Amino acid sequence: MTLPTLVSTSVGSILVLWPFLERYCPVGLRQCFYKYTTIITSYFNPYIDISFSDVSELWFKRSDAYLTVETYLSNKAPKSAKRLKAELGKDSSKVVLSLDVHQTVVDEFRGVKIWWTSKKEANTSRFSYFIEETTMSYMLTFHKRYRDLIIESYLEHVMKEGKEIGVKNRQRKLYTNCPKEKSSWYMNRRMWSSIFFEHPASFERIGLDPETKQDIVDDLLTFSKSKNYYEKIGKPWKRGYLLYGPPGTGKSTMIAAMANLLDYDVYDLELTAVKDNTELRKLLIETTAKSIIVIEDIDCSLDLTGQRKKKTKKSSDDDDVNEIPKKDAKEEENSNKVTLSGLLNVIDGLWSGCGGERLIIFTTNCLEKLDPALIRSGRMDKHIELSYCKFEAFKVFAKNYLDLEKHPMFDTIQRLMGETNITPADVAENLMPKSSSDDADKCLSKLIEALEEAKKKAARKKDEEEKQKEEEAAKKKNGELKRNVKEND
Numbered sequence: 109m110t111l112p113t114l115v116s117t118s119v120g121s122i123l124v125l126w127p128f129l130e131r132y133c134p135v136g137l138r139q140c141f142y143k144y145t146t147i148i149t150s151y152f153n154p155y156i157d158i159s160f161s162d163v164s165e166l167w168f169k170r171s172d173a174y175l176t177v178e179t180y181l182s183n184k185a186p187k188s189a190k191r192l193k194a195e196l197g198k199d200s201s202k203v204v205l206s207l208d209v210h211q212t213v214v215d216e217f218r219g220v221k222i223w224w225t226s227k228k229e230a231n232t233s234r235f236s237y238f239i240e241e242t243t244m245s246y247m248l249t250f251h252k253r254y255r256d257l258i259i260e261s262y263l264e265h266v267m268k269e270g271k272e273i274g275v276k277n278r279q280r281k282l283y284t285n286c287p288k289e290k291s292s293w294y295m296n297r298r299m300w301s302s303i304f305f306e307h308p309a310s311f312e313r314i315g316l317d318p319e320t321k322q323d324i325v326d327d328l329l330t331f332s333k334s335k336n337y338y339e340k341i342g343k344p345w346k347r348g349y350l351l352y353g354p355p356g357t358g359k360s361t362m363i364a365a366m367a368n369l370l371d372y373d374v375y376d377l378e379l380t381a382v383k384d385n386t387e388l389r390k391l392l393i394e395t396t397a398k399s400i401i402v403i404e405d406i407d408c409s410l411d412l413t414g415q416r417k418k419k420t421k422k423s424s425d426d427d428d429v430n431e432i433p434k435k436d437a438k439e440e441e442n443s444n445k446v447t448l449s450g451l452l453n454v455i456d457g458l459w460s461g462c463g464g465e466r467l468i469i470f471t472t473n474c475l476e477k478l479d480p481a482l483i484r485s486g487r488m489d490k491h492i493e494l495s496y497c498k499f500e501a502f503k504v505f506a507k508n509y510l511d512l513e514k515h516p517m518f519d520t521i522q523r524l525m526g527e528t529n530i531t532p533a534d535v536a537e538n539l540m541p542k543s544s545s546d547d548a549d550k551c552l553s554k555l556i557e558a559l560e561e562a563k564k565k566a567a568r569k570k571d572e573e574e575k576q577k578e579e580e581a582a583k584k585k586n587g588e589l590k591r592n593v594k595e596n597d
């Protein structure tokens with residue numbers, strides 16, 4: 109135990125006198141002695157203590173300040189503490205060391221010495237029935253002449269550095285909203301359940317033409333570094349992306365690649381499991397910064413467009429949600445489900461300003477089905493079309509799946525890709541070897557077969573459509589002829 113902690117807890121004086129007190133003093137007198145020694149020593153004690161307890165006033169939640177201090181000290185403790193705690197780190201192969209109980213570590217800030225001691229005490233909280241019987245805390249001790257420096261600058265430094273280390277060390281997560289039936293009164297706080305996010309997607313591996321890919325990467329990186337810019341222009345630090353295109357063109361894969369590029373968490377929001385607009389807001393408030401909020405297949409999630417259309421009949425300006433007549437808005441709130449206006453407000457209303465650095469991504473197979481208000485700039489700032497596989501994208505797949513940059517069959521594939529449509533998912537499926545005897549030639553041949561088949565299918569479909577059109581035209585002509593004959597009669 110260091111001198112400041114010894115003095116500040118008045119243990120020093122008690123230790124010296126304890127054998128005598130225990131032998132000759134009754135319990136009441138001992139307690140009295142302890143109480144007054146503490147008061148007297150604290151009067152002369154030049155050191156100040158600040159305690160960071162792990163018990164938060166909010167139920168079932170560990171204090172953020174405690175966790176941040178713990179992370180901050182995890183960098184300092186291994187260098188000077190005598191007893192350390194060991195745990196497995198985020199990739200489960202590296203051991204992370206932290207300060208063990210009743211250990212002290214010395215820190216220095218602008219030439220001033222500061223002592224951190226970890227403590228374990230009996231929990232005296234009102235809610236001790238629900239939480240642990242003991243509480244953990246970190247005690248910060250410093251000389252009173254540095255009070256201003258510690259309170260005004262050092263604490264800020266600890267919180268900032270602790271959070272930065274936390275972001276660097278964290279294992280990213282994929283969250284999904286808990287279905288409404290499963291939440292009970294004591295689980296109210298847990299709106300999201302999570303698993304570790306370990307998707308291997310990356311932009312290098314995405315089959316897309318290089319310019320579009322670079323444009324998206326630049327946009328994302330610029331966004332992630334624009335905190336000051338968003339502050340300057342007075343907008344919440346968020347950006348909306350709309351990914352649209354046929355099934356199997358890589359929309360979900362791109363979201364995973366975005367999360368990996370920016371080191372963000374992913375919140376996969378299942379709108380059909382959200383009870384109403386209030387719950388939607390709560391869910392948004394619970395999300396953390398440096399995250400992507402995803403609503404997949406937005407056109408199928410809810411009957412959002414229908415509700416909007418009903419309203420637009422009465423309102424001339426279909427872009428402004430505030431124009432919705434008051435009665436309708438109230439009816440919507442009462443109807444106990446997520447409404448279009450609820451969603452619009454969450455994305456670009458006051459609620460969207462809760463915390464920063466967030467991407468909101470919608471995906472859809474049918475762009476035309478979406479309400480214009482939902483995808484206008486400010487809500488969905490960047491629209492990205494992911495379409496059928498072109499030759500440039502195929503080259504990425506060939507390199508990725510078969511380690512090929514050139515091959516005599518590439519010319520045929522390029523020609524066929526110019527003549528017919530194939531999804532990147534189908535290209536990926538054909539290029540993947542299915543047995544040990546499947547070499548590059550076999551995989552490319554399979555792809556050529558699939559392309560030729562797709563071309564024939566498209567030609568058949570076109571023939572059928574033309575035939576149908578001709579039949580309809582013939583029927584129409586027949587009808588007109590009959591009508592003319594009748595009229596002449």
Ligand SMILES: Nc1ncnc2c1ncn2[C@@H]1O[C@H](COP(=O)(O)OP(=O)(O)OP(=O)(O)O)[C@@H](O)[C@H]1O
Nearest residue numbers: 313314315354355356357358359360361532533536
């Ligand atoms: N552009 C692409 N680059 C790399 N892989 C892709 C691409 N497009 C599709 N794939 C592969 O095809 C499969 C399906 O892709 P994904 O789920 O991302 O498509 P999607 O557009 O989200 O489809 P849906 O609209 O049906 O949800 C994945 O296994 C993925 O690896």
Ligand SMILES: [Mg+2]
Nearest residue numbers: 359360361404
């Ligand atoms: Mg998808």
